[in-house]
Amino acid sequence: MTYYLYEDGNDMGTVHEGSCSDCNHGAGQGVGIEKPDTLSPGWSGPYETLSIAQAQVSHLRDAKCCGHCLDGAWLRRHGQDC
Numbered sequence: 001m002t003y004y005l006y007e008d009g010n011d012m013g014t015v016h017e018g019s020c021s022d023c024n025h026g027a028g029q030g031v032g033i034e035k036p037d038t039l040s041p042g043w044s045g046p047y048e049t050l051s052i053a054q055a056q057v058s059h060l061r062d063a064k065c066c067g068h069c070l071d072g073a074w075l076r077r078h079g080q081d082c
């Protein structure tokens, strides 16, 4: 299992499992399920564990886990760790 972080450019991040349909191993939504050669803009990873991926959000104002592939829990809100 690998994990990816998506940043929307507005200080908001979302952590996904690589296999999530919104993530597709960093290719993004609707791109297909094959592992891409390069990540789409906004994506970073892969991270080997969820805790490593969650540690990448410390510079963001808001961040949460994906509500589809993970539990949807907030990691940061308004610049504070949750």
Ligand SMILES: [Zn+2]
Pocket: 015, 016, 017, 020, 021, 022, 023, 066, 067, 068, 069, 070
């Ligand atoms: Zn997801």
